[in-house]
Each structure stands twice: as C-alpha cells, then as structure tokens.
Amino acid sequence: MRRGLRYLVMLLGAVLLAAALGTLVPRPLWPAARADGEGTRHILMLRNPIHTDIAVPLDDGVRRRFAFLADAGLPTDASEARYLIFGWGAAPSIWKRRPGRYSKRCRC
Numbered sequence: 001m002r003r004g005l006r007y008l009v010m011l012l013g014a015v016l017l018a019a020a021l022g023t024l025v026p027r028p029l030w031p032a033a034r035a036d037g038e039g040t041r042h043i044l045m046l047r048n049p050i051h052t053d054i055a056v057p058l059d060d061g062v063r064r065r066f067a068f069l070a071d072a073g074l075p076t077d078a079s080e081a082r083y084l085i086f087g088w089g090a091a092p093s094i095w096k097r098r099p100g101r102y103s104k105r106c107r108c
Helices: 002-024 060-065 067-072 099-106
Strands: 044-047 052-057 083-086
16 A cells, blocks of 8 residues: 555656756757758738738749649639638638527627
8 A cells, every 4th residue: 555655756856857847948949950942931821819820922833732722713823912821711700600599699
C-alpha cells in the first residue's frame, strides 16, 4: 500500500513538473532548419464576432496549388487579386439559413 502510494505521488510530481516546464520553457529551443528557397508567408486571420476567415497571400505557388478552384468558377488567375480567402463567411449568412431559430434573438 505504501509503495503504491509512493509511486502515485512520484507520478503526480512528474506530471506537475512536465506541466511547469512546458509552461515556462520557450519552444522551440533551437530554431528550425530551413530548406533552400523557402520563404515566409504571412497568413492573415480575419475575424469578427460571428466568424473567422483565413487570408492567404496569392503568389504563383498558391495559384498552382488551388487551381482546382477555377473549375468551381472562382477567378484564381485574376491578376488584381492579392489574397485567397477561406471561411464560411462567403456563404449565405447563418441568419438567413435558419431564420426561425435565430429571428427572435437577432430581430432579423
């Protein structure tokens, strides 16, 4: 009984130590190695009280990766476009989808 209690206290101490170290020690300890030619891309989070969108800057690599969106009618090859934005905010609003459920709360 006493031995089992000692192991339980040691396990609890190890968990608390791991939690403390995980909180206090900055990560990563060493900078990650970069591949040649790899750059930094600033991805934006656009948010408001209802939803969040993700904006990815458009370059040739992103245009090639998301070329399948052109089949759905999205003009990914438009030269004046600067960002590709993801999120359900582009879909019809949730207030219009379920008016009976939310109309009393938001007076839509």
